Amino acid sequence: MMAFNKPAITPEQQLTLLQQRGLSILDRPRALAFLQSVSFFRLTSYMRPFQVNAQHNFIAGTGFRQLAELYDFDRRLRLLVIDAIERAEVAVRGHISNHMGTTYESHWYLDAKHFKNNDQHNRLLDEIRRKQDNELRDYHRECQRIDKLKTDSTRKAKLKQKRQQESYARHYALTYSTPQLMPNWAMVEEITLGTLSHLYKNLSKDSDKKAIARGLGLEAPLLESWLHTLTAVRNICAHHSRLWNRELGIKPAVPKSRRVVWPDYLRNGNGNLHTRAAVILPILQHFMIYCAPHASWKQRLAELFNEFPNTPLARMGLPNDWQQDPFWQII
Structure with missing residues (x-):
């Protein structure tokens, strides 16, 4: 030292x-x-x-220009990645909500029998309870400010009603007494991606995990691993950190079955590639095929790489001819 x-x-x-x-x-x-x-x-x-x-x-x-171009490439790559993660995240939330809600009723997540680990289940409930409590606190503070306005009572009541509707967590807590916490379809939208990842991993029945994963063209172990990976990648992008030659601290699972299409350079290549952007991009493309096939994400990704032809691909784990792999030819 x-x-x-x-x-x-x-x-x-x-x-x-x-x-x-x-x-x-x-x-x-x-x-x-x-x-x-x-x-x-x-x-x-x-x-x-x-x-x-x-x-x-x-x-x-x-030259300095090389550094500036590399930085600009990485910045725009992060924007593309966060766009795809958003779409994948929203889709996973929907699949979990739709399957679990219609199978086990609106407040299924309140029952510990649906989860393997009680401590994680309690943390989930604490997060939702904290969300509702915070929204209630904010609402009451806003009402206090409204009460101080120099306007008539009818106008104040309308303003308070409008504030109540600005958040479902707030609306639920002000409207319903039981169950104490919001229903499944609101819960899955309120929790963070990290919590969503833990929720899926903690589901007690493999049949539920398989049904949710199947709707996204995946096997349950893959979806569990990929959600964990996307949480880490999202945090990198959200904090504007370098992604270009980043080595992930986690190694996402790769498809073992041919039912899940996967790039040949990853199936046959060095296992070290599975901790770099080389593995992130096909994970996102898989989700885009199932969640947003008309978003032209793959085309925008190719355009970015073509605009920056001097980007060192090897440090991303990508071979020079990666775009010619059959995986990237799927429409």
């Missing part, structure tokens, strides 16, 4: 430092504007593949 002694330096000094390390900067004003919008620290993770030693010297011929 040692004391930290690195000084803060200005964007102009940062550019000079990069030049001293061998980075070519042809348009200094433009590079400076980029650093003022994207911090030096954020950009460092995109520099590392182009640096050769502990002194952070750059490979000869590396």
